[in-house]
Amino acid sequence: MDMELSAEELAFRDEVRAFLAEALPEHVREGARNTPSVFVEPDIGDEWHRALHAKGWVAYHWPKEHGGTGWTPVQRYIFEKECALADAPALSVLGLKLIGPVLCRYGTPEQQARFLPRIRDASEKWCQGYSEPGAGSDLASLKTRAERRGDRYVINGTKIWTTHAHYADWMFCLARTDPEAKPQAGISFLLVPMRQKGISIRPIVTHAGDHEVNQVFLDDAETSVDCLVGQEGQGWEIAKFLLENERGGSCAAPRLLADIARLRAAADAEPSGVNGALGHQPSIEARLVRLELEALALETTELRILADLAKGRRPGPQTSLVKLIASNLRQRIDELAVDIFGPLGLQLPPERPLYGNSAPEPVGSREAQLAMPTYLNGRAWTIFGGSNEVQKGIIAKQVLGL
DSSP: OOOSOOHHHHHHHHHHHHHHHHHSOHHHHHHHHTOOSSSOOHHHHHHHHHHHHHHTOTTTTSOGGGTOOOOOHHHHHHHHHHHHHTTOOOOOHIIIIIIHHHHHHHOOHHHHHHHHHHHHTTSSOEEEEOOBTTBSSOGGGOOOEEEEETTEEEEEEEEOSOTTTTTOSEEEEEEESOTTSOTGGGEEEEEEESSSTTEEEEEEOOTTSOOOEEEEEEEEEEEEGGGEESSTTOHHHHHHHHHHHHHSSSOSHHHHHHHHHHHHHHHHHSBOSSSSBGGGSHHHHHHHHHHHHHHHHHHHHHHHHHHHHHTTOOOTTHHHHHHHHHHHHHHHHHHHHHHHHGGGGGOOOOOSOSSSTTSOOOSSOHHHHHHHHHHHHGGGGGTTTSOHHHHHHHIIIIISOO
């Protein structure tokens, strides 16, 4: 694999940098830097989404015939790396990266025409109805039931850890349509409108103080049979396709490396209390170097996956390796931040957001104020998208052949 960028790729990188310098406002950059949670608030997320949509770059993972950019995997990598370096907000994956590619692959022409344009322009928001109480990593045991009655499905059950359900117009939902079939064979993939009397949303506020996730109750909620994606009983196949896109297909290393660089700058500015800056202490320097080397190794792995994608291969089970390593690195970076800021890194403001005119005043620096909320929120990295234990099982079985 050639790791050097071609002249055309370097020109594309310069185009991306020029666009970011022009179209990414400082208040959006500040908001992204000062967001401790995985998902940014809609005020800055939607503003950046609209800017990319106007440029024609927002659906860069999609096929060109469905409004995508037609970029190569290397171009997608360059774009994500430059966005990370420029402090661009991470785009919400729920519409663009999860349900969007599913509809491109499995949706009917009518479903594609109805939903894809509204995902691209952010006029409709989505949430994911997978996990349930008692059916998180073990999705095959889900209990939510969808019963067909004429031209409607009537849905009963509950979903949990539903990110941004309180903003969503639609949910893509796994539900059991055949209770007599084997667990995986009886599941279907449905699109469910959220703004109806059969759906209620209970917020879940995390220990960090963030309201990202919710519990959703479906009590005789309804959706049209036209909102079945694929065939009845095909939900497990579609869910696996979606999870491959959630765990892979983009690069985590550039944002990790950017965060390590910012953490190094913070360590170099913090007094050690002994002699010189904290970042010059051997124990801190060793941790920073090890994190950076591991993130660079992850980047190489991601580039290998991109090389496979460029040859037309699907991401496959190796995305579980990327998810496992990236999640663990993310948590170790957050742990080091708390250690670097010491007592100032223990503050936990209940207010949100932590940017803009209404943000609470930090004790010390804003970076110190973010350390503990980011650390607490980041404990979910090794759970969502498939827990570490699930990823290790996939790697053992499908990669190592054990």
